[in-house]
Amino acid sequence: VLVPDDAIEAAQNSLWNILRVAAEPGGAAAFAALLSGRYQPKPGERVGIVVCGGNTTAVNFGSNGR
Incomplete structure (x- = not known):
């Protein structure tokens, strides 16, 4: 499944804003x-998703406007 970058950014925002997951x-x-x-x-x-933030830092996360 191909997902555009803007959809990925929206998902990152949702994960942060709703669950506080970076x-x-x-x-x-x-x-x-x-x-x-x-x-x-x-x-x-039933769907399971693995979410990883291993390559995310607080600086990177904040600089992307999230």
């Missing part, structure tokens, strides 16, 4: 696929 772009890509509708689970399908 995720790197690659770590937020799967969440972005769900939020953007690029991936639509089938009815009854």
Whole structure:
């Protein structure tokens, strides 16, 4: 599933604003696929997402306007 950069940034913002999780772009890509509708689970399908922020620092996170 391909997800555009703006959808990934929106997912990063949502993760931070709602859950206070600082995720790197690659770590937020799967969440972005769900939020953007690029991936639509089938009815009854259970979805798990791994979110990573290992390559994110407070400085980088803040400099991206989040």
